Amino acid sequence: MHPQIQERLAATLPLLAEKGIDTLSQEPIDYGIQLRLKRDTEKASLNIYYSTRKGVSMVIGAAKNSRIKTDLEHIKGSFGYLTSAATPLPPLPPIHNWNKWIGSDECGKGDYFGPLVVCAFLMEREMMPQLEKIGVRDSKQLSDSQIVTISKRLYQEFPGQMDGIILKPQRFNEITQNMRQQKRNLNDLLAWQHSSVVFNLLKGGKKVDGILIDQFSKGQKAREAILTRQSNLKVLERTKAERDPAVAAASILARYQFLKVMEEMGKRYKTTFPLGATSRVDKAAREFVAKFGEDKLPEVAKISFKNTERVASSARR
Numbered sequence: 001m002h003p004q005i006q007e008r009l010a011a012t013l014p015l016l017a018e019k020g021i022d023t024l025s026q027e028p029i030d031y032g033i034q035l036r037l038k039r040d041t042e043k044a045s046l047n048i049y050y051s052t053r054k055g056v057s058m059v060i061g062a063a064k065n066s067r068i069k070t071d072l073e074h075i076k077g078s079f080g081y082l083t084s085a086a087t088p089l090p091p092l093p094p095i096h097n098w099n100k101w102i103g104s105d106e107c108g109k110g111d112y113f114g115p116l117v118v119c120a121f122l123m124e125r126e127m128m129p130q131l132e133k134i135g136v137r138d139s140k141q142l143s144d145s146q147i148v149t150i151s152k153r154l155y156q157e158f159p160g161q162m163d164g165i166i167l168k169p170q171r172f173n174e175i176t177q178n179m180r181q182q183k184r185n186l187n188d189l190l191a192w193q194h195s196s197v198v199f200n201l202l203k204g205g206k207k208v209d210g211i212l213i214d215q216f217s218k219g220q221k222a223r224e225a226i227l228t229r230q231s232n233l234k235v236l237e238r239t240k241a242e243r244d245p246a247v248a249a250a251s252i253l254a255r256y257q258f259l260k261v262m263e264e265m266g267k268r269y270k271t272t273f274p275l276g277a278t279s280r281v282d283k284a285a286r287e288f289v290a291k292f293g294e295d296k297l298p299e300v301a302k303i304s305f306k307n308t309e310r311v312a313s314s315a316r317r
Helices: 003-018 067-078 125-133 144-157 169-181 186-201 221-229 245-269 279-292 294-299 306-316
Strands: 022-029 032-039 042-051 055-062 100-107 116-124 162-167 210-214 235-238
Touching: 003 022, 003 032, 003 042, 003 055, 003 067, 003 144, 032 067, 042 067, 055 067, 100 186, 100 245, 116 125, 116 186, 116 245, 125 245, 144 245, 162 169, 162 186, 162 245, 169 186, 169 294, 186 221, 210 221, 210 245, 221 235, 279 294, 279 306, 294 306
Parallel strands: 100 210, 210 235
Antiparallel strands: 022 032, 032 042, 042 055, 100 116, 116 162
């Protein structure tokens, strides 16, 4: 298998797991590899090819307008501008022209098991060559091992340039229960996390040209939360903001902290916790409850997710 296919495969598999898509098989094909995939009743294939002329390419086989096809297209699109060293595509235009700014991103929002993490990274434009050298880019394009390696270098080479809030499941559940009583939701919690890490980095009178947040809701609640506290800041929320180096660094750090908590949970309960919030996750939750008891579920899962009711319903049958 060509090394670039191996790299793309390593980055793709965790993205499939996040979407709750099971990989049934991996079979060699001419010039590449074919993945047979399934989620609930939907099936699909994903071919990954390499050629010296086109670089790495991905071809999806799935029913038109199916949810699995939509998610596979999203995964494919996340690699957009990193397809070929031989024929590089032109870079996307920058989101801003700031010289000093904060980027912020989260991890765990769509996962029933594990924490909700938000991290922010404070950078200056002259840091960009060093970030590129250690491999900083959108965390969705990196394997777990790459996430760990790059994160350790970020912590080592840029001390004091990052901040994070890690809400492990039990704490997450306590906070969200209180927020529901106030008729507030997960996006309100994320807005608080994003604004908190940003202001932690601004402590001591630090000045920045702007703040860029990977947009997680149409309402742009993080921007609102920041401007409510300090209205003279320049704040942008953008989808696919991970193409910005500060947001990319934040996304890597958030993913790293998420993986650390998942590893801790796995070791404690000697269990592998799947990503996402699909029927495969429901099955794992039912098995966890059967083994450890329902009262232990809040220690590993976000109880406000609909998975909890499905698990409870199956237990009552």
